[in-house]
Structure formats: C-alpha cells, structure tokens
Amino acid sequence: MADxxxxxIWIAACAHALQLRWRTVNPRELEExxxxxxxDARxxxxxxxxxAEAWLGPVMELPS
Incomplete structure (x- = not known):
C-alpha cells in the first residue's frame, strides 16, 4: 500500500499522524x-x- x-504524500501523512500525538512540536520538525x-525501509x-504508530510505540508505552 505504501508503495x-x-x-x-507519505511523509506529509506521517507528519500529520505524529502531530496527532505531539501537538506542541513544530510541524516542520515533525516533517523532518x-x-x-x-x-527506514521497514x-x-x-x-x-x-x-508513525510503530515508531511512537516505545515512547507512548506507560511504565508498569
């Protein structure tokens, strides 16, 4: 699908997904x-x- x-478009959509989690981060930084x-090929x-969710997974996990 990503191909x-x-x-x-992929980068813009991914940056938008990141912004949904990190609203205070500068959009330009999210695009970067x-x-x-x-x-990352994977x-x-x-x-x-x-x-975005896969990359954010470890960051978003709450400690036990």
Whole structure:
C-alpha cells in the first residue's frame, strides 16, 4: 500500500499522524522526523499512520 503513494504524500501523512500525538512540536520538525521514518525501509513499507504508530510505540508505552 505504501508503495502506491509518492514519498511527499507519505511523509506529509506521517507528519500529520505524529502531530496527532505531539501537538506542541513544530510541524516542520515533525516533517523532518517523518522524512527520517520514510528512510527506514521497514517503516516505509507500512502505511504512514501505521509507521508513525510503530515508531511512537516505545515512547507512548506507560511504565508498569
């Protein structure tokens, strides 16, 4: 699925998904982070929102 969209669209969608979790972070920084995620072949193979969630997983987990 991710191969069907252009890198620019994937990055924009991923940055938007990151912004839903990190509302106080500068959107430009989120776009830069999404670009880094796109460079990871494992994450790039996922839809943008799933890639953002996979990357955020360890950050969003609450300590036991």
């Amino acid at each position: 069907a969209i252009s890198p620019d 982070m999404a670009t880094e995620l796109w460079r 994450l790039r193979a996922l839809p943008p929102r799933a890639a």
